[in-house]
Amino acid sequence: MIKFLLIILTAGFSLQQILAMNNEEIERMEVKRFGLLDDGRTVKVYTLKNKIGNSIEILDLGGIIKSINVADHNGEFSDIALGFNNPQQYLTDSPYMGALIGRYANRIAKGKFTIDEVEYSLPVNNFENTLHGGIIGFDKRIWESSASTVDNEAQLELSLISKDGDQGYPGTISTIVTYRFDDQNKLTITYLATTDKTTVINLTNHTYFNLDGHNSGSILDHEVMINASHYTPVDNTLIPTGEIAAVKGTPMDFQTSKPIGRDISIDDPQLSFGLGFDHNWVLNKSDENTINLAATVYSPKTGKFINVYTDQPGIQFYTGNFLDGSIKGKNGTFYNHRNAFCLETQHFPNSPNQHNFPTTELRPGEQYKTTTIFEFGIKK
Ligand code: BGC
Numbered sequence: 001m002i003k004f005l006l007i008i009l010t011a012g013f014s015l016q017q018i019l020a021m022n023n024e025e026i027e028r029m030e031v032k033r034f035g036l037l038d039d040g041r042t043v044k045v046y047t048l049k050n051k052i053g054n055s056i057e058i059l060d061l062g063g064i065i066k067s068i069n070v071a072d073h074n075g076e077f078s079d080i081a082l083g084f085n086n087p088q089q090y091l092t093d094s095p096y097m098g099a100l101i102g103r104y105a106n107r108i109a110k111g112k113f114t115i116d117e118v119e120y121s122l123p124v125n126n127f128e129n130t131l132h133g134g135i136i137g138f139d140k141r142i143w144e145s146s147a148s149t150v151d152n153e154a155q156l157e158l159s160l161i162s163k164d165g166d167q168g169y170p171g172t173i174s175t176i177v178t179y180r181f182d183d184q185n186k187l188t189i190t191y192l193a194t195t196d197k198t199t200v201i202n203l204t205n206h207t208y209f210n211l212d213g214h215n216s217g218s219i220l221d222h223e224v225m226i227n228a229s230h231y232t233p234v235d236n237t238l239i240p241t242g243e244i245a246a247v248k249g250t251p252m253d254f255q256t257s258k259p260i261g262r263d264i265s266i267d268d269p270q271l272s273f274g275l276g277f278d279h280n281w282v283l284n285k286s287d288e289n290t291i292n293l294a295a296t297v298y299s300p301k302t303g304k305f306i307n308v309y310t311d312q313p314g315i316q317f318y319t320g321n322f323l324d325g326s327i328k329g330k331n332g333t334f335y336n337h338r339n340a341f342c343l344e345t346q347h348f349p350n351s352p353n354q355h356n357f358p359t360t361e362l363r364p365g366e367q368y369k370t371t372t373i374f375e376f377g378i379k380k
Contacts, residue, residue, distance in 0.1 A: 002273070007100050026150050026153075027049070028048065028049050028050070028153070028154035028181075029046065029047065029048060029049070029050070029147045029148075029149060029154045029156075030046070030047040030067070031044055031045070031046050031047070031147060032044070032045055032047075034059060034061075034066075035086060035087045035088075036087070037061075037087055037088050037091065038088050040070075041142060042060065043059055043060060043061045043087040043142065044145065045057050045058070045059050045066060046058050046059075046060075046147055046156050047181075048154035048155075048156060048179065048181040048187075049154060049180055049181070050153075050154070050182060050183045050185065051183045051219045052183060052185065053071070053077075054068075054069060054070045054071065054077075054179055054181075055067075055069045055181075055377065056068050056069070056179075056187060057069075057356065058156055058179055059087070059090070059098075060140065060142055060143050060144075060145040060158065060212070061087055061091075061140075061141075061142050061143075062090060062098075062099040062100055062128050062139035062140060062141065062143075063099065063100035063138070063158045063177055063179075063205075064083070064090055064097070064098040064099045064100070064139070065081055065083075065205065065207045066081070066083045066084075066098060067081050067083060067214075067330075068080045068081040068207070068209075068376070070185065070304065070376045071303075071378065072302035072303055072304055072378060073302065073303030073378050073379070073380055077271065078213035078214075078216075078302075078305065079210070079213060079214050079330070079374075080209055080210060080211055080212075081097075081098055081208065081209060081214060082097050082098075082207075082208035082209075082210065082214045082329055082330070082335055082339070082340050083097050083098050083208075083214070083329060083330050084097070084329055084330060085329075085330050085331065087129055089327075090139075090140075090209055091140055092260055093327050093328075093329070095208075095322065095323070095327075095343065096132055096139050096206040097206070097207070097208050097263065097275040097329075098205070098206065098207045098208070099137060099138075099139030099205070100143075100158070100177055100203065100204075100205055100206075101132045101133060101137060101138060101139055101203065101204045101205070101206050102133050102136050102137060102138035102139075102160075102162070102175065102201070102202075102203045103133050103137070103138065103162060103166075103167070103169050103173065103199070103200070103202070103203075104130070104132075104133055104169070104200055104201065104202045104203050104352075104360070105132060105133070105202045105203060105204040105206075105316075105344060105346045105347075106131070106132070106202065106204075106280070106316060106344070106346060106348075106349035106350075107126060107129045107130065107131050107237075107238060107239055107349045107350055108122060108129060108130045108349075108350055108352060108353070109128075109129055109130060109237075109239045109353050110124070110128050110129060111123060111124040111128075111168070112199065112353075113352035113353055114352075115170065115198050115199070115200070115352075115361065115378035116198060118170075118371040120168055120169065120170055121168050121217060122134050122167055122168035122169065123135045123167060123168060123376070126237075126238075127237050129237055129238075129239060130235060132144065132206070133167060134167030134168065135165065135167065137167065138160060138162070138175070138203075139206070139378065141160055141271040142175075143158035143159060143160045144145050144158065144159045144160070145158050148182070149360055150162075151269055152182070152183065153180045153181060153182045153183075154181050155178060155180045156178070156180075157176060157177075157178050158176070158177045158178070158179075159174070159175065159176045159177075160174075160175045161173070161174050161175075162175065164196070164197060169199055169200070170197050170198065170199045171195040171196055171197035171198065171199035171362075171364075172195065172196050172197070172329065173193050173194065173195045173196075173199060173201065173362075174189070174193065174194050174195075175192065175193045175203070176191075176192045176193075177189065177190070177191050177192075177203070178190045179193075183337045184375070185375060185376040185377060186353075186373050186374070186375045186376075187374045187375075187376070188371065188372075188374065189205055189369075189371070189372045189373070189374075190369070190370070190371050190374045191203040191368065191369070191370045191372075192367065192368065192369050193362065193367070193368040194362075194364075194366070194367055194368070195362050195363070195364055195366075197314065198361060198362070198363045198364070199361070199362055199365070200349045200351070200352045200360045200361055200362070201360060201362045201368050202215050202346055202351070202360050203320075203346075203368075203370070204316075204344040204345055204346045204372075205344070205345075205372070206335065206342055206344055207342065208320060208323075208335075208340035208341070208342055209297070209306065209340055209341055209342070209343070210339060210340045210341075211297065211298075211302060211304040211305070211306065212299050212301050212302050212304075213302075214329065214330060214333065214335075214340075215329075215330070215331065216339075217336070217339055217341060218261075218336075218338055218339060219260055219319065219320065219338060219339065220259065220260050220261030220264065220338060221259055221260075221261060221299070221300065221301065221303060222259065222260050222297050222298065222299050222341065223257045223258060223259050223260075223297070223298045223299075223300065224254050224257060224259075224260055224295065224297050224317070224341075225252035225254055225256065225257040225295060225296045225297075226255070226257070226281045226294070226295045226315065226317060227283055227284050227292065227294055227295065228247065228253075228254070228255070228281035228282055228283050228284055228294075228315070229246060229247060229248070229255065229280045229282075229284055230244050230245060230246055230247060230281070230282040231244075231245060231247055231252045231279050231280060231282060232244060232245070232279065232280045232281075232282065232314070232348050232349070232357075233245050233270055233279075234270065234273055234274070234279060234306050234349075235273070236273050237288035238273060238274060238278060238349070239350050240280065240348060240349050240350055240357075241357040242354050242355060242356060242357075244282055244356075247281075250268070250270075251264070251266045251268050251270070251271055252262035252270065252274075252277075252279065252281070253271050254281075254295075254317075257296065260277070260319055260338075260341065264276050264277065264338075274318075274321060275286070275321035275322065276319045276321035276338065277317050277318065277319045277321075278316070278317075278318045278319070278321055279316070279317065280314045280315065280316050280346070280348050280349055281315050281316075281317060282312060282313065282314055282317060282348070283310070283312070283313060283314060285313065287359060288311075288313075289311055290311060291310060291311045291371055291373065292310070292311075292347060293307060293309055294308045294309060294310045294312075294315050294343070295307075295308045295315060295317070295343050296308070297341065297343070298379065302378075303378045303379050304376070304377070304378055305376075305377050305378070305379060306343075306374055306376055306377075307373075307374075307375040307377070308343050308372065308374055308375075309344070309372070309373040309374070309375070310345035310370070310371065310372040311370055311371055311372075312345040312346055312347065312370055312372065313347060313348065313358050314345070314347060314348045315343055315344065315345050315346065315348050316342065316343075316346060316349070317341065317342070317343055318341065318342040318344065319338050319341050320335075320337065320339055320340040320341060320342070321337065321338065322337050323335045323336055323337055323338070323339055323340065324336070324337060325337070338340075345372040347360045
């Protein structure tokens, strides 16, 4: 208890705030100083714990999931999320590892879109396109953070105001993202946003998973099911062509679980554009707002699996094709080609310019609200 008090006092909590926490909170949530950025700002790390001994570390910087510590079929714990030991690396070295992505996850063609006949220009940061919100997206901001325990779950609420014109986007938006971790090993992420001017929005989380452990090499033997009969084919800059294509008979068919490596090297233009899988699948949905199973990934080696549930229309399945061994991550690990996969629940890429895709517009008076659940488990 004394150790915990010291940890949270050094993290900037007042004695009153600490006394207001009940025992349940103290058991399930810990907060510490993760470190300093080069400009002197402090980054905090929250640990969300559950009763079965699993834990998830999340930063107030970018809402970044820094680690996910879960047991395998032998009861051995390992950290299944790639990341860094030093907070500054999340600003300078990171391909969005673990981060919240906003305002617009994925690509917007040529960094331009039009709303109500006004054209907006965004900074271009991925060849000729804008990727993941621009140069200083939500992943690079320190969010306001507040920890609590609600219904026996550790809960971290993060909030951010992004001003009108931030990275070129219209409207001041107010965003709240909540992470909750329960005793069934479900991490629920709820995204809320409102705006004072019509804008576009598409929020996600960009965790790089390796179910055998962040330092375990290739994910090609992981088996993946994606609950989607269609996907959105792309051009050579990874912008959707606008077509909604059937996966059947193509390497994109994950309707029945298969190892990632089975079709990844097939000579196919879509796979060569992405250097592997880096596409948006159109999720099968019973109706627009329900939370359905979107994908399952299973590692035969450790028996670990992840189920992803969402109310979003799409999921970007990315197989770490651009990892090239040049970044030094946690505990000195160099992350190589296809050492991780991402499952980014979202609206389709470039929706602001594709009027046949579900809309990503948010108008004053409306509330953007979406939920994604990552469930971690072991098949015995
Ligand atoms: C994109 C990839 C990109 C990765 C990291 C994914 O969402 O689809 O093309 O390399 O993010 O930036």
